[in-house]
Amino acid sequence: MTAEKIAFQGEPGAYSHMACRQTHPELEPLPKPTFEAAIAAVRSGEAKLAMLPVENSTYGRVADIHRLLPDSGLFIIDETFVPVRIQLLGVPGAKLEDVKEAQSHTVLLGQCGKFLAEHGIKPITGADTAGSAAQVARDGDPTRAALASELAAEVTGLEIIAPNIQDFSHNATRFLVMSRQKVEAEPGAPKVVTSFVFQVRNVPAALYKAMGGFATNGVNMTKLESYMVDGQFTATRFYADIEGHPEERSVRLALEELAFFTSYVKILGVYPAHPYRDEIG
Known part of the structure; x- marks a missing residue:
């Protein structure tokens, strides 16, 4: 079970x-x-x-x-x-002027570089955000802080020295x-995302031709990422997100055209679009 x-x-x-x-x-x-x-x-x-x-x-x-x-x-x-609301977390009683170093995952360090530079705080790379907070809590050094979530403060007992220090408010x-179970959005659902991966055939302009079906059928592709397979420069796969359900006529036609120019296509999921997409649209 x-x-x-x-x-x-x-x-x-x-x-x-x-x-x-x-x-x-x-x-x-x-x-x-x-x-x-x-x-x-x-x-x-x-x-x-x-x-x-x-x-x-x-x-x-x-x-x-x-x-x-x-x-x-x-x-x-x-x-x-x-x-992502990034909090500068320190041991109880520590103040911003006490902090000389801040530890976190490299991704989070890159998201609040302006704040760290402005306050002369040295970034220290940690394994992850919550783990960095736990380490700062264990060390008990007021000159060392962590960059993590409000939840991490709750879990570790650290205090928020400076709140919401991310460089961009829309972060x-x-x-x-x-x-394990395939659960797909209903075909008639108002806003659906279909995610899939594919590998194009080794023919001239294959990617351009494969993408053409989405344009001609009016299907909006919101994401297209490439990545290498097994470390080979000649074997490139693509990850894509599109708006629409595979059972919609326009999406079905676009995927049929995609299949003609690809050696591999796999749909990873058909699921409801999150309302946050409308806020950032």
Whole structure:
């Protein structure tokens, strides 16, 4: 029997933990050390779902996720967006002027570089955000701080020295909810996202021709990412998100044309578009 848990990569207090709370508060968050371990937890039945980050509006795509998704054995059943509000966390009683170094994941360090430079704080790379907060709490040094979430402060007992220090107010991370069971949005749903991966044939202008069907059929492609397969420069796969359901005529025709110019196409999920897309549209 599958446990009523949702797996995520990181430690308690991570932004992925926040995404789990926000989207599936009825499930027990299950921290895992790697993305592979979070996926494996769902495949084995240890967890019902996995929460995986795919991209950040400031930093870009999350490394390795696109490579893991096609062979994960899981399906995308939903998406969510978590606004990244970065807090400068210190030991109780510490003040901003005390802080000389701030530790966090390199992604988060890159999202508040202006604040750190302005206050002369040296960035220190840590394994992850919540783990950095836990280490600062253990060390008890008022000159060392962590960059993490408000939830991480709650979990570790640190205090927020400076709130919301991210460089961009619209900063957000997109997460995918993964399941062993294929659960697709209804064809008549108002706003649907279809995610898939494909590999083009080795013919001239194959990518251009493969993409042509989406343009001629009026299908909006909201994301197209390339990544190498097995470290080979000649084997490039693409990850794509489009608006619409595969059973809609326009999408069906576009995918048929795509198949003609590709050697591999795999639909990863057909799921409801999150309302946050309208806020940033």
